[in-house]
Amino acid sequence: GAVVSQHPSWVICKSGTSVKIECRSLDFQATTMFWYRQFPKQSLMLMATSNEGSKATYEQGVEKDKFLINHASLTLSTLTVTSAHPEDSSFYICSARDPGHPNTEAFFGQGTRLTVV
């Protein structure tokens, strides 16, 4: 079945540095991908919708200059956390749906645990 791969699975970075997270659709071309953030014992909160070849759409309260999203190809979207601070430490998860099968589930990556020290 369709698979979404996320990399890295975990990363530790120093405060003030930037971190890039990759999300790849392996079996299909995803014109749209989604980035979620999940704090401990909380549910997934949508951060932004990544659109191939155009600007991402950010949810209210999410800083677009801090969370840079690039969707340069039909199989790859990246999320860059710029000038990371400890409060950015979280579990980041991407998802995509196969546009060829619209009435199917969204596939999720395995998530990236970001720890900012």
Next chain:
Amino acid sequence: EDQVTQSPEALRLQEGESSSLNCSYTVSGLRGLFWYRQDPGKGPEFLFTLYSAGEEKEKERLKATLTKKESFLHITAPKPEDSATYLCAVQAAGGTSYGKLTFGQGTILTVHP
């Protein structure tokens, strides 16, 4: 604004003790309601999609049902390996974000041997 509320927040069961998880939703036209399982430190794993009231789907010990206001995930004779967080999500019909899901806060299920 689409809203999803799950209850209970946590559920502890003995192995073999059947129960149900609830997902109440408010959405401006439902395209689909999704159930996912999430293990600690991992991304959600798809379980079911329900599209219309009255629909039911089953997979092993799990059965999902849907009404116009809520969905239930019934767990029959659970085993310890069913322990996980169960997430409910809805996708609204129309809109510009194809595939965008709104999640509930999840139910943490623990099944004791």
